[in-house]
Amino acid sequence: MNGVRIIKKLPLRQWRSFSRCSILQQEVVQAAAPLTVPVPEGVDKPVSPKIEKLVADISNLNLLEVSELSQVLKKRLNLPDAPVMPVGGFSMAAPAQEEEEAAPKAVKTNFTVKLTKFDEKQKVALIKEVKNLLEGFNLVQAKKFVESAPTIVKADISKDEAEKLKEALSKVGAVIEIE
Structure with missing residues (x-):
């Protein structure tokens, strides 16, 4: 209470400088707050709750929903279609046999x-x-x-x-x- 009585007795000019100091002090405290300590190597970086929620939602989707999501993201972000690689290599088996037969007929050039x-x-x-x-x-x-x-x-x-x-x-x- 005594602090409030002292402030009331201050002239207007001193009151303004006091309020400016308190505002500056608040800005300094707010500016220092966003600084964070870097995560050491080998330790997983903490993920924001928003990203964590997105990952959880996407992991609960089935294949059809993932396909739809992929198509929508490609359209919205203007991404090209990636080439699809064959699984199992069945399409590569036939040409390999033809190459083996053609190899003895090849003339050495190098x-x-x-x-x-x-x-x-x-x-x-x-x-x-x-x-x-x-x-x-x-x-x-x-x-x-x-x-x-x-x-x-x-x-x-x-x-x-x-x-x-x-x-x-x-x-x-x-x-x-x-x-």
Whole structure:
């Protein structure tokens, strides 16, 4: 009661500053209230009651109602229809058999050139040739490449290119296999 009597005796100017302070204090308290502590990793994030209610309602729907819900949401949100994948893979069984029969008739178009071994006397010439034939190799990389034989020189190349590589490397003492 004494606090109220003191406020009544205050002049109007002091009363205004007192009310402004109390309003500012209320705004500060309200602004600080929305801050929440972040949820640590590995712990489920709390869900709002509105979302929880929606999940419960949707989980109680039968298949026809879910289908209707899906169609309505697609129309309202302008979502495209997603392609339906076949279940069980029954449609894929027949083409697989046809591919197996066609495989032996296919002609091999991609070849791999492999350096199996090399003549030690012509090692320097082989390193220089590898540096010139393979892009992005300097002398140190070419030396390590040659010394790591057997190794693949190039993979997935045409037959003509594989023959040219074999001929060029065979001239400088390399033993080359084309697979």
